[in-house]
Amino acid sequence: MKPRILAIAIVLVVAAAFIITWMMTAPSDDLNFGPLPQKQVKSTAPTSPSSGGAPVFSVPKTDPRTIDPEIQKLAxxxxxxxxxxxNDLETVGEFVDLYRKSFSSLPVGSNEDFTAIITGQNPKKGVLFPPDSPMIVKxxxxxxxxxxxxxxxxxxxxxxxxxxxxxxxxFTPDDVVVNPSPGGLGVTPLEGQ
Known part of the structure; x- marks a missing residue:
C-alpha cells in the first residue's frame, strides 16, 4: 500500500511542477510584441493598367522585433x-517593470543577462530596449x-x-540608488562602512 501512495505523490508533484513551469513560460498578454503598423511605400513593380497609371502601393515585410515608439522614447x-x-535610475526601473509585466517575474542574473533579455534575446523574441542604444556597452x-x-x-x-x-x-557615498537592499545582508554594505 505504501509504494502506491508514494507513486501517486510523485505523479502529483511532477504534474504540479509541469503546470507551474507551463504557467511561468506561457505567453503573456500584457505586452504585445507584434509588428507595428507600417506605412505604405511605393512599390518598384510596374503600375497597374486598371489603376489608370497610378503607382501601386504595397506593405513591406515587417520585422516582428520592431520596438514600440513609446518604449523607444523611454529608452x-x-x-x-x-x-x-x-531620473535615469527611475527610467531603468520602468524597464524592470516592463520586464516583470512581460515575463511575470523579476529579472534574475547579471546586468548582462537582463540586457540580453530586454534587447530581444528571450523566448518571445520581444524587444523592450533598443539593442543599438549607446547606453549598452559590452x-x-x-x-x-x-x-x-x-x-x-x-x-x-x-x-x-x-x-x-x-x-x-x-558602494561609495556618491552612488545613486533606487529600491535599496537592507544593509548588512552580505551584498549591500552597512551604512557608514
Missing amino acids: DRLVEQTQTPL GQLVDRWGSPYWLHPSSGSSLEVRSAGPDKNL
Whole structure:
C-alpha cells in the first residue's frame, strides 16, 4: 500500500511542477510584441493598367522585433543629459517593470543577462530596449558615467538598481540608488562602512 501512495505523490508533484513551469513560460498578454503598423511605400513593380497609371502601393515585410515608439522614447530618456541621475535610475526601473509585466517575474542574473533579455534575446523574441542604444556597452546597460548598473533583488517584489556615480566605484557615498537592499545582508554594505 505504501509504494502506491508514494507513486501517486510523485505523479502529483511532477504534474504540479509541469503546470507551474507551463504557467511561468506561457505567453503573456500584457505586452504585445507584434509588428507595428507600417506605412505604405511605393512599390518598384510596374503600375497597374486598371489603376489608370497610378503607382501601386504595397506593405513591406515587417520585422516582428520592431520596438514600440513609446518604449523607444523611454529608452531615449537615458541618453538625454537633461535628466538627473535619479531620473535615469527611475527610467531603468520602468524597464524592470516592463520586464516583470512581460515575463511575470523579476529579472534574475547579471546586468548582462537582463540586457540580453530586454534587447530581444528571450523566448518571445520581444524587444523592450533598443539593442543599438549607446547606453549598452559590452552587453551591459550603463549609467551616464559609463559604469554598468548594479541590479540586485532587494525583496521578493523589487529590484535594487544602483549607479556607481561619478567616481565609478560601487558602494561609495556618491552612488545613486533606487529600491535599496537592507544593509548588512552580505551584498549591500552597512551604512557608514
